[in-house]
Amino acid sequence: MPPHLQIELEYEDEELARLDKRLANAQRNKKRGQSVQQVVNTAGGFKRLLLPAPQAPRRRKKSLIQQVQIWLARLGLAVVFCIMAGVVFWWQLSASLHPSLQL
Structure with a gap:
């Protein structure tokens, strides 16, 4: 294989590894965000269970x-x-x- 193609191939491999790393980080961050959101929703649900349900004023x-x-x-x-x-x-x-x- 010619040297300039070998250099280009190595550069593309490094770029691919870098993009794979970014993708893994993004997926981890997304999963972490979903976990945090789930905890917040669960905590909010428990808090809502402890509070009386708000009743809309029904004035006719x-x-x-x-x-x-x-x-x-x-x-x-x-x-x-x-x-x-x-x-x-x-x-x-x-x-x-x-x-x-x-x-």
């Missing part, structure tokens, strides 16, 4: 009848509180006008 729009019922209930409470305040105010006023009614 109330119907018109429900809204009216809510407002009537609020109005009823307001009326009851106003009546109570009126009774207390009337009792205080009548007690000051008629000392015999005081406790």
